[in-house]
Structures are given as C-alpha cells and as structure tokens.
C-alpha cells in the first residue's frame with residue numbers, strides 16, 4: 001500500500017543537543033487524510049514536520065513522502081517541475097518572510113509567485129481568506145498579512161501539506177473557512193495534511209487522525225472515526241483514559257464560544 005507519508009524507526013538529534021528531539025517514531029499517513037499533531041511546547045512537533053518536508057536531514061530511520069525520501073535531490077527536483085509539489089511546509093520561519101512588510105501590492109506579490117498559472121485556485125483562496133488584491137502589504141494588520149501569506153503558500157497544489165501553527169492570528173471566520181477548504185482539498189484530490197496546533201476550537205470533527213507527541217515520542221494515535229466518542233451525558237470537559245484493551249477515548253461536550261464568534265463575524269461580514 002502506498003502512503004502519503006511513512007516514517008519508520010526515526011530518531012533525530014539536533015547537533016549540540018544530547019537529547020534526541022524525536023525518538024523511535026513510527027507513523028503512517030494515508031492519502032486523503034488530515035492528521036492533527038498534539039503536544040506541549042518542545043514536544044517535537046515542528047521537528048517532525050520539518051523532517052517530513054525535507055528541511056532537515058535525518059541519518060537514521062526511514063522517511064518517505066509520496067514514496068520518495070523528502071531530502072533526496074529527486075524529491076526536490078519533482079517539487080520544482082510538477083504542477084503539484086510534493087510538500088508544502090508553512091511554519092514559523094515562513095511567517096517571518098521579509099517580503100510581507102514591504103511596500104508592495106498584493107496582486108503584484110501574487111503574480112510574482114505564479115498566480116496566473118493557478119488562477120481559479122488563487123481566486124478561491126482570495127475569497128476564502130477575504131483578501132483584497134488592492135491592499136499594500138506594509139499597511140496591513142498581522143492577521144491580514146497572514147491571510148495574504150496563506151493565499152501565497154497554498155496557491156500551488158501539494159501532495160502533503162505541513163502546517164506548523166500558522167493560523168494563530170487569523171480571525172475565527174477566516175480560520176473556519178480555511179479549515180473547510182483544507183478538508184475539501186483532501187476529499188477531491190490525492191493529498192493529505194498534517195497540522196500541528198495548540199488551538200482546538202472548531203477542529204472537533206476535522207481530523208481523521210490525532211497523534212499525541214510527548215518528549216519526542218508518539219504516545220498515542222487515535223483514529224477519529226473509531227476511537228473518539230462524544231457522550232452528551234458525560235460531564236463537560238471529561239475525558240476517559242484508553243485502556244490496554246481499547247484505544248477509545250470518550251469525551252464530554254466542551255463548552256465553547258467558538259460557534260458564537262463565527263456567527264458574529266459572519267453577520268459582520270454580511271453588513272459590510
């Protein structure tokens with residue numbers, strides 16, 4: 001069976017750091033799936049995503065993305081020539097790219113990265129992220145800059161999208177539409193998404209798989225369809241612990257203001 005991504009027995013150590021950032025990782029990501037990576041600060045989420053993207057070289061273990069070693073020249077070549085690149089990694093460093101603070105128009109910026117070749121997709125993203133192509137980058141709020149960046153980053157289709165908490169400054173409506181777009185992508189073409197985040201609002205039924213990383217180790221993997229149950233009778237915010245015989249967790253309904261915020265922002269938009 002071919003996987004979108006496959007990791008076997010991966011241990012990764014940064015130079016000058018005695019403690020491995022990742023230990024004995026085993027992970028299979030199927031095509032047309034969305035995986036959520038959950039873990040505390042320093043758990044190893046970004047390191048895992050960077051290895052999958054080919055940004056860091058791993059000398060032990062085995063990593064394949066779309067059947068290829070993400071660090072190999074062959075994989076990088078394919079990323080450049082195919083209409084669909086193998087991986088797109090949108091992470092913290094990408095958020096700090098210099099161009100986003102320059103006095104440059106949004107349309108000009110989008111054209112410089114091939115907007116005309118992906119016009120229909122670009123227009124859909126502009127719509128979803130509510131971007132105005134007449135904006136000038138140096139006059140935007142942080143959240144508006146992030147919307148332009150996401151339009152740029154998602155313009156070219158990918159096989160594996162690696163999102164390293166890049167939605168943090170989007171308003172709830174933009175984030176909610178973006179999540180719907182990403183879900184749609186994974187249902188209409190051969191691709192998958194891995195999303196590392198600390199914000200779980202609006203994600204309740206988004207992932208197919210939830211992976212918990214603690215101190216560099218994968219400590220639990222849940223299949224959303226079979227292992228995650230919600231029990232309206234259970235106390236709010238309660239969580240059962242899986243046992244040795246079952247991987248199921250049962251959750252009480254959490255109280256959330258997320259639907260209210262989405263509703264208010266949708267109304268705001270219709271009044272503009």
Ligand SMILES: Nc1ncnc2c1ncn2[C@@H]1O[C@H](COP(=O)(O)OP(=O)(O)OP(=O)(O)O)[C@@H](O)[C@H]1O
Nearest residue numbers: 014015017021039040041042043044045046047048
């Ligand atoms: N460049 C580096 N050099 C040495 N150690 C590093 C480096 N980058 C990360 N680490 C270490 O690797 C471990 C995993 O870091 P990583 O950035 O993957 O965590 P994370 O789960 O993404 O955390 P966060 O939620 O804070 O973004 C941490 O212990 C960190 O100190």
